[in-house]
Amino acid sequence: MTGYAARHTTPATAEEAVAVQGELRGRVVVADEAPPPGRPGTLVAGVDVAYDDARDTVAAAVVVLDGGTLEVVEEATAAGPVPFPYLPGLLAFRELPAALAALDRLRGVPDLVVCDGYGLAHPRRFGLASHLGVLTGLPSVGVAKNPFGFAHGPLDAERGARAALTDPATGEVAGAALRTRAGVKPVYVSVGHRVTLDAACAHVLRLARDVRQPETTRRADRLCRAALARAVAGA
DNA sequence: GCGACAG
DNA sequence: ATCTTGTCGC
16 A cells, blocks of 8 residues: 555646645656666556546546566555546546556556557646656656647658647647557647656557557556446446 | 547 | 457458
8 A cells, every 4th residue: 555546636627736736747757767678577557547427436546567578577556436527637637536546456566557648748847647647656657639729830751750840839848649550540648757758668669569459558448448438337 | 619638 | 447249350
């Protein structure tokens, strides 16, 4: 029991949520503090969440892989009521309670957490991955399937090709469009906490060998759907 | 006001 | 996120 869940409180309003992001934003650390990609024995965790709004249920799953072999080391899930509505830019408040609860059920402490969504590539530079990273203190990266409001130039068709994700308003680099599979739509990577963009991309490439999404995310996605089905069924 | 909008 | 089967293509 690491007690991560107790570090988060669900805001009563969207305005409060935005204020919380403003308070925590400054705690994000952009530095190369996670173990390098591929190191055996390293614990790389993937987190994902599934919903059944009609039944007011959310289920999260964390799957921990060995960074060297990508073999599953440990898994944990947590379910509960949906804490917050989905509002663009405030996704974290919808996913954090269950995600932190699942992390609390882990026996080991991850060396890196891969989140489904954004980190610094966020309207206020504080997406889900950064929020989770700051609250847990764990290195984290954000991997999204869509560029939200960000833009990027063309990138080569080869695996590993990368292009800067920039904020159309400020021109600031917020992340990277990263091609994990040749000729396939890229994923959008950004720094969560305690990693650099280069390290984040390197990890994602290592975790997505022959598939578009990191293996961590794929496994967590499958597990949280199963956990949701169980939660809704009753057990 | 209208559209866009991580999951 | 979620509603949803088969099907076209490498």
